[in-house]
Amino acid sequence: MELQVRSEVRGGWTVVAVSGELDADTVPVLSDRLEESTGDLVVVDLSGVPFMDTTGLSLMLDWHRRLDGAGGEFRMASLQPSVHKLFRLTELTEVMHIHDTVESAIAPAA
Numbered sequence: 001m002e003l004q005v006r007s008e009v010r011g012g013w014t015v016v017a018v019s020g021e022l023d024a025d026t027v028p029v030l031s032d033r034l035e036e037s038t039g040d041l042v043v044v045d046l047s048g049v050p051f052m053d054t055t056g057l058s059l060m061l062d063w064h065r066r067l068d069g070a071g072g073e074f075r076m077a078s079l080q081p082s083v084h085k086l087f088r089l090t091e092l093t094e095v096m097h098i099h100d101t102v103e104s105a106i107a108p109a110a
């Protein structure tokens with residue numbers, strides 16, 4: 001399955017929407033698009049990703065560390081159950097910023 005990636009800026013956040021399986025073959029596509037994104041506030045919309053392997057997980061963790069280390073923020077939104085399970089099993093739900101929707105991910109902190 002070919003990976004589709006599109007991005008837009010919403011409320012100061014770069015929202016990167018991903019569709020397709022995120023695995024060793026497709027991670028470079030998303031990695032390149034994230035490298036091209038501007039700004040230090042990034043949300044990855046994973047609503048169209050039914051499967052992610054550990055290479056996808058590693059990419060998400062790398063970007064989380066990269067942006068947090070630079071004073072920015074990296075968030076993920078709309079994870080499919082199988083993808084969310086991967087983050088739970090690796091206990092990264094305690095570390096990463098995971099939101100139910102893109103809207104809640106980009107909402108200002110209360």
